[in-house]
């Protein structure tokens with residue numbers, strides 16, 4: 020009798036809505052099609068370093084499709100190639116030995132660029148790994164969408180809708196600061212969906228005078244409220260990003276935050292209207308995933324299970340123009356996918372007169388390209 024397929028599953032990096040939907044899809048597919056043994060690895064790669072695992076039976080993943088967070092826990096500092104609890108020591112050989120001792124045929128690693136980078140290195144050293152791209156930031160190269168993004172955009176859009184009514188009532192300038200790290204996807208998509216007047220994203224430096232001009236123009240038209248969405252990584256021309264803190268033992272130590280307040284202080288020097296700032300923070304990552312994210316997570320999870328069955332290791336599941344495909348793990352590691360100028364959503368914003376605080380950014384696409 021042949022040995023049962025044994026597959027580990029872990030969630031690494033920051034959490035995102037839809038992680039549980041992936042865990043469920045991977046586990047159920049492998050059990051139903053192969054009677055596989057699925058092993059949950061706790062707190063990302065930390066579980067492999069500290070030997071914390073647990074079996075995942077079919078019943079363990081029932082009822083988790085709609086849950087935010089991750090039933091396995093996650094960790095954004097756990098890196099076997101630089102273990103924070105042992106002064107940055109490389110413990111990858113121990114991790115590989117432990118994984119082999121468990122008889123694991125493969126690991127499904129669900130995470131962002133940092134997780135994919137670790138996965139690629141473990142694959143190179145002989146473990147079989149399949150990646151699933153996760154992040155609310157939507158900034159992983161090789162895939163046009165990550166699960167978690169749609170939920171974050173919905174949360175920000177709802178906040179913008181709510182802030183619109185109070186901004187209008189008080190004739191205030193309302194600044195909303197979003198997450199997104201070094202990419203402006205969340206701010207752009209929510210800003211367009213929420214009808215923001217100004218959207219500031221890291222991809223295009225902004226001029227404070229341009230933002231002042233929008234507020235003043237609106238005042239002169241009798242609309243003295245303005246909605247501004249600013250991504251946490253946005254930069255004023257010639258300036259740097261606004262750093263909230265440094266998390267020294269994290270693979271990406273910089274935590275952005277505070278750009279909304281910086282912008283507020285700048286605007287208050289030049290305009291009459293009151294200015295207020297709302298920082299949405301981790302609210303964007305919490306709670307139940309949208310239907311879109313549940314679907315995408317389920318598709319990614321079941322496809323990852325298929326890759327394991329087919330022995331197609333060293334690959335990350337990806338979405339390419341609506342079709343599911345794969346890209347090599349190493350092509351994704353430590354890279355960032357940023358908003359291009361020909362993004363249809365960016366162009367749609369420009370077409371309706373939304374300001375990006377940057378006079379060089381103008382509408383360039385024809386309608387055919389917009390609909391593509």
Ligand code: F6P
Nearest residue numbers: 033154155156198199200274275
């Ligand atoms: O990558 C997801 C993300 O939420 C970013 O948008 C944000 O910059 C960062 O993680 C926040 O990290 P932490 O949860 O460690 O504060």
